[in-house]
Amino acid sequence: MPFEWFVALRYMRDAKGQTALILAAVAVGVSVIIFLSALIGGLQTSLIDKTLGSQPHITLRVPREAPRSLVEPTPTIAIARQVAESSQRLRSIDQWPVVVTAVEQVPGVIAVSPSITGAGFAVRADAKSAIVVRGVEPERFLSIIDVRARLVAGRYELDGGAVVVGSKLAANLGVGVGDKIRISSTEGSDDVVTVLGVFTLGNETVDATWVLTSLRHAQALYALPGGVTTIELKVADVFTAEQTAAEVRGRTGLRADSWMTINEELLSGLSAQSSSKLMIQFFVIVAVALGIASVLIVSVVQKSREIGILRAVGTPSRRILLVFLIQGGVLGIVGSFIGSGLGALLSLLFQTITSDASGAPKFLVKLDLSLFLFATAIATGVGLLSAVIPARRASRLDPATAIRNG
Amino acid sequence: MANTAAPVLVVEGVVKEYGEVAKTRALDGVDVTVGPGELTALVGPSGSGKSTLLNIIGLLDRPTAGRVVLGGTDTTDLDDRGLTGLRARMLGFVFQFHHLLPAFTAVENVMLPAWGDLGRPTVEMRAAAEELLRAVGLADRMHYRSGNLSGGQQQRVAIARALARRPALVLADEPTGNLDTASSAEVFALMRRFNRELGTTFLVVTHDSRIAEQCDRIIELVDGRVRSDRSVASSPS
Numbered sequence: 090m091p092f093e094w095f096v097a098l099r100y101m102r103d104a105k106g107q108t109a110l111i112l113a114a115v116a117v118g119v120s121v122i123i124f125l126s127a128l129i130g131g132l133q134t135s136l137i138d139k140t141l142g143s144q145p146h147i148t149l150r151v152p153r154e155a156p157r158s159l160v161e162p163t164p165t166i167a168i169a170r171q172v173a174e175s176s177q178r179l180r181s182i183d184q185w186p187v188v189v190t191a192v193e194q195v196p197g198v199i200a201v202s203p204s205i206t207g208a209g210f211a212v213r214a215d216a217k218s219a220i221v222v223r224g225v226e227p228e229r230f231l232s233i234i235d236v237r238a239r240l241v242a243g244r245y246e247l248d249g250g251a252v253v254v255g256s257k258l259a260a261n262l263g264v265g266v267g268d269k270i271r272i273s274s275t276e277g278s279d280d281v282v283t284v285l286g287v288f289t290l291g292n293e294t295v296d297a298t299w300v301l302t303s304l305r306h307a308q309a310l311y312a313l314p315g316g317v318t319t320i321e322l323k324v325a326d327v328f329t330a331e332q333t334a335a336e337v338r339g340r341t342g343l344r345a346d347s348w349m350t351i352n353e354e355l356l357s358g359l360s361a362q363s364s365s366k367l368m369i370q371f372f373v374i375v376a377v378a379l380g381i382a383s384v385l386i387v388s389v390v391q392k393s394r395e396i397g398i399l400r401a402v403g404t405p406s407r408r409i410l411l412v413f414l415i416q417g418g419v420l421g422i423v424g425s426f427i428g429s430g431l432g433a434l435l436s437l438l439f440q441t442i443t444s445d446a447s448g449a450p451k452f453l454v455k456l457d458l459s460l461f462l463f464a465t466a467i468a469t470g471v472g473l474l475s476a477v478i479p480a481r482r483a484s485r486l487d488p489a490t491a492i493r494n495g
Numbered sequence: 496m497a498n499t500a501a502p503v504l505v506v507e508g509v510v511k512e513y514g515e516v517a518k519t520r521a522l523d524g525v526d527v528t529v530g531p532g533e534l535t536a537l538v539g540p541s542g543s544g545k546s547t548l549l550n551i552i553g554l555l556d557r558p559t560a561g562r563v564v565l566g567g568t569d570t571t572d573l574d575d576r577g578l579t580g581l582r583a584r585m586l587g588f589v590f591q592f593h594h595l596l597p598a599f600t601a602v603e604n605v606m607l608p609a610w611g612d613l614g615r616p617t618v619e620m621r622a623a624a625e626e627l628l629r630a631v632g633l634a635d636r637m638h639y640r641s642g643n644l645s646g647g648q649q650q651r652v653a654i655a656r657a658l659a660r661r662p663a664l665v666l667a668d669e670p671t672g673n674l675d676t677a678s679s680a681e682v683f684a685l686m687r688r689f690n691r692e693l694g695t696t697f698l699v700v701t702h703d704s705r706i707a708e709q710c711d712r713i714i715e716l717v718d719g720r721v722r723s724d725r726s727v728a729s730s731p732s
Contacts, residue, residue, distance in 0.1 A: 092610045103598035398594045401555055402656070403583020404611030405576065489555035492590065 092404070093411035101416055104388065108420070111384045115424025115472070116431055118377035119464045122370050123432025123456075126464075128439065129366045130455035133359050137327060140352055143290035145202075145233045145321035146330045149188070149343045151180045179207055179276070181316025188320060188341050195340065197333045200232035200323035205307040207318065209274040211254075211300060216262045221298040222274060224307020224317075233321045236288050236301065242266050243286035247303040253286035257297035272300060274310040282306075374467060377424075378475040381417055385479035389413065396483050397491025406484040413480035414473055421472020425465040432464070501567060503663050503696045504529040504552060509561035511547050511719075521547040522558070523719035529664070534690045534697045536707035539716035545700045546668060548716065552698065553586060553666050554578045566663050583612040587657030587695075591669035595649055595656070597642030601628060604641050605656045612660075620659075627655035631685055647678030654685055658695065665689075667699040671706060683709060 090098075101108045162168045182188060185203055193201050205224035210217060223230075227247045231237055237245040241256055243266035252272075254264070264270055264284050273279035282302065289296055308314055320343075324333050330347035338345040349356055389396070396409055436454040504527070511522040521544045529535055539545050550556040552563060554570060562571045565585050570578065587608075595604045605624035610616050628637050631651040636644060641652055650670060657665045667686065671679035683706050689695050699710065707713050708727060715723040 090616070092614050092616075095610070095616075099598050394594065395596050398588075398590075398596065399607065399611055400579070401553070401582065401588055402608040402611065403579055403586075404608075405579050408611055408614075487555075489550045489553075492555075492594065 093408050093415055096399075097412045097415035097419065100388065100392070100412070101419065107384055107388065111381055111420050112424045112427060114380040115377055115420060115468055116428035118373045119425045119428025119468050120432035120435055121373050122464050122467070123429060123460060124435045124439070125366055125369060126460050127432070127436040127454040127456045129362055130460075131440075131453050133362065134455055135453065136355065136359070139291055140355060141327060141348060142239075143234060143292035143295045144348055144351070146324045146327060147322040147334045147337065147345055147347045149182070149192070149320040149322070149337065149341065149345050150318065151182055152342070152344050154178075179311055179313065179318055181313050181318060182320065182343065185317045185320065188343065191340055192320065192322060192337050195333060195336055197324045197326065197329055198322050198337075199325050200229070202226065202229040202233045202321045203304070203317040203319075204230065204321060205304060205311055205313065205316070205318050207274055207276075207307065207311045209272055209300075209310070211258065211262060211270050211272045213262045213264055213268070213270045218258060218261050219298065220258065220272065220300045222272065222307055222310060223299055223301050224304045224310070225301060226304050230301070230321075233323050234290065236286075236290070239288045239290055240286050241289050243284070245288075246285045247301060247306075249303070250280065250282045250306070251285045251302075252282045253288060253301040254284055255296035255299045256287050256289040257293065258299065259284065259287045261297065272310070276310065276312045278310050278312065280306070280310060374471055377468070378471045381420055381472055382475035382478060385413060385417060385476050386482070388416075389479045389483045393483075393486055393491045396486050397488040400486065400488035401492060409486075410480045410484035413483050414476045417472040417474075417476020417480070418469055419472070421469040422465060424472070425468035428468070429461045429464060433461075500531050502528045502564075503531050503533075503566055504698070505564040506548075506552065507562050507564070509548070509551060509558040509563065511544070511551060511556070512559045521719055522551070524561070525716070525719070525721055527714060527721065527724075529696060529698060531663070531696055532690070532694045533712060534687065534710045535699065535712045535714060536710040537698060537700045537714050537716060538702070538704070538707050539722075543716045544719040545716055549666055549668050549698070549700055552664075553588060554582050580612075583608060584660070585663050587660070587662040587665040589650070589653050589657045589665065589667040589670045591672045595641035595644075595652055597640065599641060600638045601633060601641055601644065601652045601655075602637045604652055605659050608656060609660050624655070624659055627658055628652070630689075631655050647674055647681060650674060650678070650682050651685060654682065654689070658689055658693070661693065662695070664696045664698065667697060669700055669702065671701065671703060679703065679706065 156172050156174065158170060160168060189201050189203055192198055202225060207222045209220050209222050211220045225247070227245065236253065245253055247253065259265065262270060266284060266287065268284050269281055270284060271279055271281050304317070308316060324330050331349045334345040334347040399409065400406065433456055436456055440454050506525055506527040509522050509525045510520065512518045512520050525548060537545050537548070547556070551558050562569055564570070565581060568581060570581065573581065596607065599607065602621065602624050605627055606616060606620050609620050625637060628634065631654060633648060633651055636648060641649060644652065671682050674682060686697055686699070687709070690697055701707055710727060712726050714721060
């Protein structure tokens with residue numbers, strides 16, 4: 090075994106108490122880093138999944154109609170005028186099949202679904218409820234929001250006069266699978282449809298208002314033959330939705346809203362959470378580094394006479410330097426292995442404790458290999474770095490003084 | 496005896512001063528030449544500069560003026576790396592408080608100088624260490640932690656360590672200073688034996704006049720100067 094390793098390992102084995110103490114410190118630090126990352130990662134994933142479970146990543150609409158004045162003021166003529174907001178009527182996206190083909194080409198876009206979104210009423214007997222009519226192409230819409238997986242009753246079928254409604258809406262109207270309801274659109278047309286399925290997306294508003302029907306049916310209801318009012322997109326990486334939206338905006342001239350702008354509060358909450366996580370991790374790392382450094386400094390002081398002897402009998406100072414660097418690195422790497430196990434255990438324990446009555450976890454902690462590799466790399470690096478000062482101190486000991494005073 | 500051969504050690508006009516403002520002169524122009532195979536005692540009262548001289552000869556300290564030539568190499572212009580290398584190849588050390596590394600076994604302690612110099616242990620290194628430990632009578636204690644050995648045993652391990660690399664010169668600083676009479680005699684006998692058998696040159700700092708009288712030569716240091724330098728006629732041979 091190389092001299093440096095032999096001496097370093099023997100010193101650590103010999104000072105069992107010190108070694109155990111510092112390993113414990115590193116392990117606790119690493120487990121906190123792992124636990125915190127897994128917890129917050131899991132929480133964030135679950136929040137984003139819930140949010141995106143009931144909304145598309147990007148929604149394309151026709152730009153709002155803005156009033157335009159007929160006369161503009163000039164430097165010599167002032168005009169007193171009042172601007173009235175235009176009323177926004179439901180309009181079809183111009184040349185939408187071309188737009189669909191175009192946005193399918195945008196990098197990052199993985200699914201495109203043209204649809205009609207309109208307001209209306211649903212009536213059954215005495216019950217009346219405001220609704221959002223979503224006319225969609227059944228298979229394409231599934232790739233945006235997987236309604237089929239969220240069905241609580243019936244089946245996902247939107248042909249002819251068939252609709253699938255949100256569970257809250259079904260409850261409000263008192264309907265179940267096979268029942269008929271009358272829906273009327275803001276355009277004045279109405280129709281009797283059969284409820285073939287009921288879904289729960291977990292979003293209160295959506296579950297209480299959505300009525301899914303076929304695109305063709307909605308086109309008839311809103312007097313938009315062959316038209317669509319919205320095009321919904323799904324992107325590969327949810328966090329690039331805003332960039333993709335900007336790209337789509339540029340290419341099509343349509344209004345493109347990403348989930349990120351719609352859920353700005355959620356995002357700022359998540360980013361605040363991430364930065365507090367980073368802060369905690371940073372200070373944990375600093376504390377671990379100080380721990381390793383102080384124990385090694387004490388060890389250098391305790392062993393200064395022995396270091397002096399080694400130097401006197403002809404050990405080059407760089408080997409002494411390495412002896413202490415190796416100790417720092419080994420403490421870091423071994424401590425992080427223990428800490429990884431501890432952190433994983435802690436995370437799984439937490440997940441079990443927070444499970445609901447049925448035993449299903451409320452959210453999954455996110456433990457992946459990269460997290461462990463990251464923690465191990467950090468701990469080893471910190472171990473090495475914090476050993477630098479003690480190691481330099483050891484390697485610069487004057488042998489004669491160290492032997493006399495050590 | 497072998498004074499016609501090239502000297503192992505030449506100390507020329509060595510001066511050592513301590514302190515920045517109020518200078519203390521620990522050595523005031525010391526000239527010493529030691530030939531190969533000599534067993535020399537360095538004696539003198541406390542504060543006479545024996546330890547300072549030994550540290551300078553041992554390349555652990557640098558003289559303020561003068562020079563030290565070890566085995567033909569002038570050490571004046573060597574940097575730390577050069578001094579360390581020369582120490583590793585040319586010198587062996589035996590200290591008063593044996594100074595073994597307590598976490599290591601006897602045989603590991605004997606191997607450490609060569610191991611630390613060359614980086615990796617070799618079969619020969621281990622064999623040589625074991626042979627030396629047998630020679631100092633510790634065949635059955637080789638794998639004991641050195642912290643678990645008695646003072647006399649530790650000093651014998653220290654002598655084995657000093658000799659492990661067959662150095663030209665072994666420097667011993669009060670090697671028997673901390674031992675009872677029986678152990679002292681035993682330790683000195685070992686040095687004498689290695690001196691005879693291997694022809695190793697020894698320079699022994701001692702307070703003990705009985706030890707000094709058994710050496711080949713006695714150099715007496717007083718107030719940083721060599722007061723006397725004589726051969727011991729009655730050296731048993």
